[in-house]
Amino acid sequence: MKSASQLQASAANLQAGARLALVGLVVNIAFAIIKIVGGIFGHAYALTADGAQSALDVAGSIMIWGGLRFAARPPDATHPYGHGKAEPLTAIFVAFGVILAAVALAVQSARTMLSPHSAPAPFTLLILLMVVIVKETLFRYVLRFGRSVESLAIKADAWRHRADVLSSIAAFVGISLALIGGEKWRSADNWAAIFVCLIIASIGVRLFRPALYEILDTAPAGEIADRIRNAAASVPGVIGIDKCVVRKMGLDFYVDLHIEVDGWISVYEGYRIAHDVKHAIQETDPRIADVLVYIEPAKARL
Amino acid sequence: MNSASHPQPVATNLQTGARVALFGMIVNLIFAAAKILGGLFGNAYVLIADGIESTLDIAGSFIIWGGLKLAALPPDETHPYGHGKAEPIAAVIVAFGVLAAAAGLAIQSVREILTPHHGPAPFTLIILIVVIVIKEILFRYVNRIGRHAESTAVQTDAWHHRSDALTSAAAFIGISVALIGGEGWRSADDWAALFACAVIAANGIRLLRPALFEIMDTAPRGEIVDLVRKAAASVPGVVRIDKSFIRKMGLSFYVDLHVEVDGNISVREGHQIAHAVKRAIQENDPRIADVLVHIEPAKAV
Numbered sequence: 001m002k003s004a005s006q007l008q009a010s011a012a013n014l015q016a017g018a019r020l021a022l023v024g025l026v027v028n029i030a031f032a033i034i035k036i037v038g039g040i041f042g043h044a045y046a047l048t049a050d051g052a053q054s055a056l057d058v059a060g061s062i063m064i065w066g067g068l069r070f071a072a073r074p075p076d077a078t079h080p081y082g083h084g085k086a087e088p089l090t091a092i093f094v095a096f097g098v099i100l101a102a103v104a105l106a107v108q109s110a111r112t113m114l115s116p117h118s119a120p121a122p123f124t125l126l127i128l129l130m131v132v133i134v135k136e137t138l139f140r141y142v143l144r145f146g147r148s149v150e151s152l153a154i155k156a157d158a159w160r161h162r163a164d165v166l167s168s169i170a171a172f173v174g175i176s177l178a179l180i181g182g183e184k185w186r187s188a189d190n191w192a193a194i195f196v197c198l199i200i201a202s203i204g205v206r207l208f209r210p211a212l213y214e215i216l217d218t219a220p221a222g223e224i225a226d227r228i229r230n231a232a233a234s235v236p237g238v239i240g241i242d243k244c245v246v247r248k249m250g251l252d253f254y255v256d257l258h259i260e261v262d263g264w265i266s267v268y269e270g271y272r273i274a275h276d277v278k279h280a281i282q283e284t285d286p287r288i289a290d291v292l293v294y295i296e297p298a299k300a301r302l
Numbered sequence: 303m304n305s306a307s308h309p310q311p312v313a314t315n316l317q318t319g320a321r322v323a324l325f326g327m328i329v330n331l332i333f334a335a336a337k338i339l340g341g342l343f344g345n346a347y348v349l350i351a352d353g354i355e356s357t358l359d360i361a362g363s364f365i366i367w368g369g370l371k372l373a374a375l376p377p378d379e380t381h382p383y384g385h386g387k388a389e390p391i392a393a394v395i396v397a398f399g400v401l402a403a404a405a406g407l408a409i410q411s412v413r414e415i416l417t418p419h420h421g422p423a424p425f426t427l428i429i430l431i432v433v434i435v436i437k438e439i440l441f442r443y444v445n446r447i448g449r450h451a452e453s454t455a456v457q458t459d460a461w462h463h464r465s466d467a468l469t470s471a472a473a474f475i476g477i478s479v480a481l482i483g484g485e486g487w488r489s490a491d492d493w494a495a496l497f498a499c500a501v502i503a504a505n506g507i508r509l510l511r512p513a514l515f516e517i518m519d520t521a522p523r524g525e526i527v528d529l530v531r532k533a534a535a536s537v538p539g540v541v542r543i544d545k546s547f548i549r550k551m552g553l554s555f556y557v558d559l560h561v562e563v564d565g566n567i568s569v570r571e572g573h574q575i576a577h578a579v580k581r582a583i584q585e586n587d588p589r590i591a592d593v594l595v596h597i598e599p600a601k602a603v
Contacts, residue, residue: 077521078520079518079519080519080521080545080547081519081547083518085518085519086518089394089514089517092394096398212391215387216381216385216387217382217387217551218380218381219379219380219382243382245382245383247382247383249519256558256594263570264569264570265568265569266566266568266569266599267565267569267571267572267597267598268565268566270569271565271597271598271599274596292558292594292596293596294576294594295569295572295597296569296573297568
């Protein structure tokens with residue numbers, strides 16, 4: 001099984017991601033309060049609805065935090081392959097949350113469009129500007145981290161921040177139009193909100209695909225399989241490499257490998273070669289959590 | 303790996319499951335139309351809500367059907383372990399849909415309770431009786447198939463029918479109370495709708511749990527582990543069984559097994575033992591799609 005240092009590498013990355021989710025949580029709590037209070041006093045319905053969504057986002061952040069921490073747990077008796085699959089699952093939860101948020105925003109906007117309301121106050125624009133800047137910064141930072149550790153859940157968390165940026169921009173444009181245009185443009189903020197709903201929903205849908213692939217144990221694309229084959233072939237005693245199957249579990253990889261050796265050597269020697277192969281492979285990439293080597297007698301010698 | 307002998311009974315079970323899901327879809331389509339129209343003309347909000355839920359069921363059945371079709375595909379280049387995980391994924395998506403529907407209906411019910419409206423018409427009760435009877439029959443039938451095939455998705459589908467029967471029963475009671483009680487009891491059907499939401503949400507969570515366990519590659523409980531170990535241990539030449547990991551992929555199982563043999567025999571002989579172990583295990587249970595045997599020298603030797 002995996003050595004302690006490898007375990008810590010992926011677990012540490014997941015835990016760092018969990019900490020980022022906590023940062024998002026604190027920011028969302030602060031924004032929820034500011035937006036709801038500002039929206040009520042500034043008569044900006046879009047802002048109040050936005051604030052309600054931030055409040056719901058807090059629940060989302062807690063789930064991401066929990067999911068990533070769960071994924072970081074080492075293998076145990078009931079989960080012999082580790083808890084890595086909790087990572088793409090968390091990404092799926094986030095994707096659902098993003099789509100639901102878009103639907104909720106659309107329903108709310110359509111509803112208020114039908115009922116007249118008073119014009120929003122200018123100071124609500126300042127709140128939105130601040131939200132856009134802070135959330136866009138968070139988005140970039142979290143996305144970069146998510147990319148560097150190749151975590152779908154952390155990347156999905158980043159896109160949640162981007163969705164907030166978009167809805168805040170829509171509210172900003174809508175409120176600006178209502179302020180400049182006067183009476184006729186009162187429902188502009190609602191139209192802007194509905195437009196943004198579509199964008200947010202499409203972000204949600206886009207987050208699904210890679211997570212689904214990973215849960216399906218799709219063979220990872222790219223050179224990882226080649227690197228594993230090369231590493232295995234370089235071990236003395238290995239005559240040929242037959243099947244090499246790789247699957248991703250969260251941030252870890254699991255490898256099933258069929259290698260061919262001289263059929264007349266003893267099982268003891270074959271076992272030693274298998275161990276060398278495993279070490280050689282794990283040295284090429286610390287993300288490989290386990291390699292199961294299946295020893296076959298080389299066909300040419302039969 | 304034996305992609306060629308991808309167990310036949312599994313594929314047939316999946317196809318039966320897919321057919322059952324398709325049938326459920328047609329029933330739901332008819333009911334959804336009947337409930338929504340009846341609710342609109344009969345002035346029963348709970349019936350409209352119920353109808354919307356049936357509409358969502360159609361989407362749910364469609365997803366389950368697609369998931370099962372995908373899960374039945376044999377292993378290929380990009381999916382060396384088969385497509386079985388599509389099955390619990392479909393279950394997760396449907397469970398989410400159910401939870402979202404419950405939340406949406408609860409919000410609507412509360413709104414209806416707060417705004418006074420006319421009492422429901424008596425003919426709505428007849429629609430509900432038809433729905434309850436047919437849905438309960440469907441539940442029993444589909445659940446039997448799901449249990450037999452050990453498919454999470456098909457069982458999910460079955461419980462969906464049961465939750466429909468329950469919500470319709472709640473609607474029946476609510477409308478009856480509103481009709482018998484008169485003026486003061488007008489909102490009884492809305493309260494019934496609220497109760498139905500709680501039932502729907504509980505069902506959603508019920509469905510979510512096993513699907514999540516499966517996606518997490520949780521070691522299957524029960525006797526399958528013992529059966530695998532016993533079958534392997536019975537093969538001549540096997541000294542001891544070390545680790546045995548089993549994971550579920552849709553309706554099939556994958557086994558990783560560490561077998562200890564005499565360290566002084568040749569790799570060829572060891573390989574033959576490994577093959578015999580694999581065959582012994584697969585003969586025991588046709589749902590086991592593949593066994594990867596890792597041969598180790600026995601520690602005592």
